Amino acid sequence: MANDPLHQFQIKPIIDLFNVGGMDFSFTNSSLFMVAAAGTVSAILFAASRSASLVPSRIQSIGELWYEFVANMVRQVMGSEGMKFFPFVFTVFSFVLMSNLLGMFPYFFTVTSHVVVTAALAVFIIAMVVVVGLAKHGLHFFKLFVPSGVPIAILPFISLIEVISFLSRPVSLALRLFGNMMAGHIVLKVFTGFVVSLGALGIGGIIGALFPLAMGVALTGFEFLVAFLQAFVFAILTCVYLNDALHPGH
Amino acid sequence: MDAMASETTSHTEVPGEAHGGGTLPQLDSSTYPSQLLWLVITFGALYLLLSKVLLPKIANAIEVRQSRIAADLAQAEQLNDDARKASEAYDAALAHARTKANSIAQENRAQVLSELDAEQAKVDADLAARLAKAEKQIASTREKAMGEVEGIASQLVEDVVSELTGSKPSSTAIKSAISAAGR
Numbered sequence: 001m002a003n004d005p006l007h008q009f010q011i012k013p014i015i016d017l018f019n020v021g022g023m024d025f026s027f028t029n030s031s032l033f034m035v036a037a038a039g040t041v042s043a044i045l046f047a048a049s050r051s052a053s054l055v056p057s058r059i060q061s062i063g064e065l066w067y068e069f070v071a072n073m074v075r076q077v078m079g080s081e082g083m084k085f086f087p088f089v090f091t092v093f094s095f096v097l098m099s100n101l102l103g104m105f106p107y108f109f110t111v112t113s114h115v116v117v118t119a120a121l122a123v124f125i126i127a128m129v130v131v132v133g134l135a136k137h138g139l140h141f142f143k144l145f146v147p148s149g150v151p152i153a154i155l156p157f158i159s160l161i162e163v164i165s166f167l168s169r170p171v172s173l174a175l176r177l178f179g180n181m182m183a184g185h186i187v188l189k190v191f192t193g194f195v196v197s198l199g200a201l202g203i204g205g206i207i208g209a210l211f212p213l214a215m216g217v218a219l220t221g222f223e224f225l226v227a228f229l230q231a232f233v234f235a236i237l238t239c240v241y242l243n244d245a246l247h248p249g250h
Numbered sequence: 251m252d253a254m255a256s257e258t259t260s261h262t263e264v265p266g267e268a269h270g271g272g273t274l275p276q277l278d279s280s281t282y283p284s285q286l287l288w289l290v291i292t293f294g295a296l297y298l299l300l301s302k303v304l305l306p307k308i309a310n311a312i313e314v315r316q317s318r319i320a321a322d323l324a325q326a327e328q329l330n331d332d333a334r335k336a337s338e339a340y341d342a343a344l345a346h347a348r349t350k351a352n353s354i355a356q357e358n359r360a361q362v363l364s365e366l367d368a369e370q371a372k373v374d375a376d377l378a379a380r381l382a383k384a385e386k387q388i389a390s391t392r393e394k395a396m397g398e399v400e401g402i403a404s405q406l407v408e409d410v411v412s413e414l415t416g417s418k419p420s421s422t423a424i425k426s427a428i429s430a431a432g433r
Binding site: 006009010011013020023024025026027028030031034035037038041042045046048049052053054056060063064067068086087088090091094095111113114115116117120121178182 | 274275276277278280281282283284285286287288289291292293295296297299300301304305307308309310311312314315318
């Protein structure tokens, strides 16, 4: 078990809840860390908003920094009319970020390392883009696939590319986050696994284990960066795609 | 599948766990319903809590601070403006007072000078009148004295002649003699 890099992704039921039509809806370790991520975000923001003083306390500063970071991102990409999507983008960013960061603790489960979670988020975001775009612009939403200023001869070709690019958005959005989180954790596990197995080989092995140990330390720092960066990329792409729903005519 | 999985995962600690070893746990679709359900529950709950309660509170705190800063800046500007106006008013009052003081001094000097002139003129006139009076008196006294000189002279002549000759000369002779001598 100790050396199996995929073991950390296993889902184990904690409480068996109910089966509907052969589908298992148990409360699992994944569910536990989803609750933990949502709970941690809520707890921090609750502490940050509890004493809304004029001169912010330390925790209040963190909350406001966090708020302003996402608010600036939404405003820069979508403009001030995009602020109605701010709570959604903030929730996406915070949930993904906290899931990634909690996954960095040893023995903790990484919710976002499962493709079904990232795919569900991505599909929901793209569905929201389509629904909002159609509700707001009607059939004009499909101007998204017909760029202006393109010669009529190559327009079908361009439109085909635009449609494919639009359809590949949820795929790339889901796979980017999932792939980064899974690969990072596997690489960490493999390198630190080397430390253990080499360390068992005696004095030469212990000296030889120094290299994977150093790599493990470096990769841990790198993975924290990736955890933040992927949450940021996921959130900013959410903004970019929602911006298409608000302004389809490029 | 189960038998194969437990074979390939012979190093797995818990034998009951079939998903492990060679296959990706992420591709085990039997875990999807649970993951999706709990994702919907936790993400939805987090969204509701953030959008309805926590984010408005933080936004409100930021808003209050920004409006307070703006109000304070506006008040500072207002006070600065007031101070500048007061300074300008003070300068104007000072200049006004200075010109007023100047004009009062000028006026006083002119008044004093004119009073002085009037006094001097009065004194001069008084002196001139007294001088004229005194001169007149002198002149009249001299006139009188000159008038009496002839009488005294004729008396003296009469006395001298009568003493020398023993006879009284006629008054007409005396008069002509005196006037001849006086010429």
